[in-house]
Structures are given as structure tokens and as C-alpha cells.
Amino acid sequence: MHSDAEVEAKVDGSTAAERTEHVASTPAHPDSRKGVEGATEQVPQEQQDTGGNSGRSGSIGDEDKDEDKEEEDAAVAAAARSCERYKATLTSPVFLGYALFFATNSLFYNYYFLTLGTRLQANALIADGEPTSLLTLDGREPTPDEQAALDTAEDEAGRLLGIFGILLPASAVVVFGTGYIMDTAGLVYAFFGLVATAVVF
Amino acid sequence: MAQLATFVLFALYRAFLFGSLGTFLMLEFGAELVGRLVAVIVPFGGLVSLLQYPLFQQAMQTYKADFTVTSGSLVGLAALTVAFPIGFGYLHGYKCRYAKLEEQRQAKADALARGGGDSSLDAKVV
Numbered sequence: 622m623h624s625d626a627e628v629e630a631k632v633d634g635s636t637a638a639e640r641t642e643h644v645a646s647t648p649a650h651p652d653s654r655k656g657v658e659g660a661t662e663q664v665p666q667e668q669q670d671t672g673g674n675s676g677r678s679g680s681i682g683d684e685d686k687d688e689d690k691e692e693e694d695a696a697v698a699a700a701a702r703s704c705e706r707y708k709a710t711l712t713s714p715v716f717l718g719y720a721l722f723f724a725t726n727s728l729f730y731n732y733y734f735l736t737l738g739t740r741l742q743a744n745a746l747i748a749d750g751e752p753t754s755l756l757t758l759d760g761r762e763p764t765p766d767e768q769a770a771l772d773t774a775e776d777e778a779g780r781l782l783g784i785f786g787i788l789l790p791a792s793a794v795v796v797f798g799t800g801y802i803m804d805t806a807g808l809v810y811a812f813f814g815l816v817a818t819a820v821v822f
Numbered sequence: 823m824a825q826l827a828t829f830v831l832f833a834l835y836r837a838f839l840f841g842s843l844g845t846f847l848m849l850e851f852g853a854e855l856v857g858r859l860v861a862v863i864v865p866f867g868g869l870v871s872l873l874q875y876p877l878f879q880q881a882m883q884t885y886k887a888d889f890t891v892t893s894g895s896l897v898g899l900a901a902l903t904v905a906f907p908i909g910f911g912y913l914h915g916y917k918c919r920y921a922k923l924e925e926q927r928q929a930k931a932d933a934l935a936r937g938g939g940d941s942s943l944d945a946k947v948v
Contacts, residue, residue, distance in 0.1 A: 724869075
């Protein structure tokens with residue numbers, strides 16, 4: 622990355638230098654936005670040599686075209702470099718490792734939220750030593766005791782999901798705070814992940 | 823109470839997972855590629871997350887609403903992936919230490935060069 626940045630800096634630097642040199646060496650144009658000092662001072666001399674603006678208008682048009690072409694070439698080169706970096710990144714071990722890390726953990730927390738209600742029901746309804754839930758009642762009506770347990774579990778799930786609405790902005794603040802302090806939230810995340818998994822058990 | 827604590831931790835866990843996504847990609851690969859890399863990683867995570875449905879079915883049908891096996895498998899898998907931030911943090915620390923040493927070496931070389939230049943000037947003056 623550093624080498625790329627250096628290369629880019631070098632490329633940009635040389636382009637800027639070339640442009641400056643180019644502008645400084647071109648006949649001055651009153652409408653020029655480059656603002657090169659001394660160029661405007663050359664105008665009278667230039668006008669004397671060429672006999673006025675009329676003789677220069679053609680060459681200025683060509684120079685503008687050249688500048689446009691240079692800028693276009695630079696943009697194309699930058700896009701090509703960006704594409705190369707993107708391709709290289711996609712196959713880099715760090716990116717692949719992070720993609721796997723992210724995907725696995727996405728599955729983990731999605732699974733947690735998907736199963737939350739059912740797990741609470743299963744915890745509430747333990748019949749004959751085996752956990753059960755609405756989905757494992759096999760279509761039969763729950764007994765009054767089972768129904769009461771299911772209602773309690775449902776209330777608990779609803780309450781937890783309601784808390785989620787408050788936790789989201791609160792957790793964003795926590796992430797921002799720790800990210801600000803630590804520069805990257807990766808290790809803090811790993812810590813919370815481990816604690817969360819421990820509590821699940 | 824245990825469920826509540828777990829839920830709070832999971833909400834934080836989720837926030838850190840997504841919070842670190844942007845931070846990590848930005849710091850490691852540069853702002854220029856962040857959009858494209860997020861566009862690759864998030865759908866990939868979504869595709870892998872589709873596995874939650876077969877896992878749920880497995881817990882409900884095979885294990886009769888007992889979530890111990892599926893939850894345990896996922897905890898094991900997630901714990902394995904923690905090796906990535908730890909390993910990366912170690913490598914990053916190594917790079918930082920190396921960069922610092924290189925900086926010190928460069929500073930020492932510059933100081934020596936300056937000192938040498940001064941002494942040669944002094945010699946000429948004398």
C-alpha cells in the first residue's frame with residue numbers, strides 16, 4: 622500500500638510538474654486559469670512577436686486539446702491502477718480471511734436472532750425432560766400450563782426485541798467511542814464476541 | 823436475566839461486527855476500494871447466513887428443539903474465526919514495530935549524514 626501511495630504521489634507529482642512546466646513554456650493566454658506568475662507579463666512581448674491574439678488562437682486551441690487529452694489519459698491510467706488494486710485485493714489472504722470472518726459471524730448472530738423466540742419457548746416448555754416449542758407440539762393444542770409458559774416466553778421475546786430498538790443507537794455510540802479510542806474496533810469486537818458466546822452457553 | 827445479558831451482548835456484538843467492517847476495509851485497503859469491497863463482503867455474508875434456516879430445521883427436527891448441538895457448532899465456528907483478528911492484530915503490531923525500527927534507523931542515518939557534513943565543513947573552515 623505504501624509503495625502504491627508512493628507511486629501515485631510520484632505520478633501525481635510528475636504530472637503536476639509537467640503541467641507547470643507546460644504552462645510556463647506556453648505563450649500566455651489572458652484567460653488562462655493556471656495563474657502562473659510571469660506568464661501574464663510575457664503577454665505584451667508575445668503579442669509583439671506574433672502580432673496579436675489573432676495569430677495565437679489556433680495554437681491555444683491545440684494546447685487546450687492536449688491538456689484535455691493529458692487529463693483524460695491520467696484519468697484512464699488512474700482507473701486502470703484502481704482496477705488492478707481491486708483485483709489484487711480480492712485475492713489477498715487478508716481480504717479473504719476477513720470475508721470468511723465476517724460471513725461466519727453474520728451467520729452466528731443471524732441464527733441467534735432467528736432462533737431467539739423458539740429457544741425461549743423451548744426453555745419455557747420442557748415436557749418429559751425434553752425441550753419443546755410451539756413448532757414441536759405437532760399441531761396439538763397446548764395445555765393451559767403450556768399456554769401460560771408460551772405466553773411468558775413470547776412476552777420475554779417481545780421485550781428483548783423492544784430493547785433492541787434502544788440498544789442499536791446505544792451500541793453505535795459505544796462502537797464510535799471505542800473505535801475513536803482504539804482506532805480499530807476489531808479487538809473490542811473479538812472480546813465481545815467471546816463474552817457473548819460464553820454467555821450463550 | 824441471563825437471556826437479557828446475552829441479548830445486550832449480542833446487540834453490541836452485531837454493532838462491532840458492522841462497525842469494524844468499514845473501519846477495517848478503510849484502514850487496510852484504502853478509502854478508494856471500500857465501496858466495492860463492502861459490496862462483495864456483505865452479499866457474501868448474506869449468502870452464508872442462508873445456512874441459518876437448515877440449521878434451524880436441523881435443531882427443530884433432528885434434535886427436537888434442543889439447540890445445544892447447533893448452537894455449540896456455531897460457537898465453535900465463530901470462535902475459530904476469532905483467530906483472524908488476533909492473528910491480524912499480531913501481524914499489524916509486527917509491521918508497526920518494523921516501521922518504527924526503520925524510522926529510527928533512517929533518523930540515525932540522517933543524523934550521521936548531517937554530522938558528517940558539518941564536520942567536513944568544519945574541516946574546510948579550519
